[in-house]
Amino acid sequence: MPDAIRPLIAGNWKMNGLKASSAEFEAMLAGASSVAAKADLLVCPPATLIAGFAERARGVRSFLVGAQDCHPKPSGAHTGDISAEMLADAGASAIIVGHSERRADHGETDVLVRQKAEAAWRAGLTAIVCIGETQHQRDVGQTLDICRGQLNVSLPDAARSANLVVAYEPVWAIGTGLTPTAADVKQIHGVIRELLIARFAGEGARIRILYGGSVKPSNAAELMAVENVNGALVGGASLKAADFLAIAQGCP
Secondary structure (H helix, E strand, O other): OOOOOOOEEEEEOOOOOOHHHHHHHHHHHHHHHHOOOOOEEEEEOOHHHHHHHHHHHOOOOOEEEOEOOOEOOOOOOOOOOOEHHHHHHHOOOEEEEOOHHHHHHHOOOHHHHHHHHHHHHHOOOEEEEEEOOOHHHHHOOOHHHHHHHHHHHHOOOOOOOOOEEEEEOOHHHOOOOOOOOHHHHHHHHHHHHHHHHHHHHHHHHHOEEEEEOOOOHHHHHHHHOOOOOOEEEEOHHHHOHHHHHHHHHOOO
């Protein structure tokens, strides 16, 4: 991993977390100093907790709070949706867009994902754009084609290392306990890096590429050591402070 790229460990809490979850978040804040030299930390709780968490994290070194989704427009008659501007106002620093669960459950297309990434930038936030193949696509040898296609359409033209993070999450590995081999991850992240450099030149060489999909303390160090893996997008393990911090400790 290039020395210039500082790892990011991002926690996606998904539809989990109530006010009582503040205890785990406080434990993450308390332990943040132990990993600040190794990585940046980002927690993306449900929207109901963003404002409170962001206020508590204010001033904590290398620890930020993000969101899990946004509407592409800044305001309007979109009942139940939340704009990137609203999330920024609540204290979010980044927004996950294009997660496979959004693509599958809500039929989100690559074009919509790109619009959401542009919305995050409009609000001054970092976009974490997710890509990844399903089990069927993997079985029929389409992994690289799917990832290339999602990258080409989902990423806006103005991408820079300061406003974009790419997260590769093989859908078949999310929440299943299964993970690709280190060799598989190296190959796919290498292809992603090549595409980023071809499209964004020097900026593409510095954009962080995260691995996601059943990341846990027991496999974090092996995954983080793979070339072009610049951190992790963590699901279930990010709900527990001890596990989340242990994953960050796995960074080189």
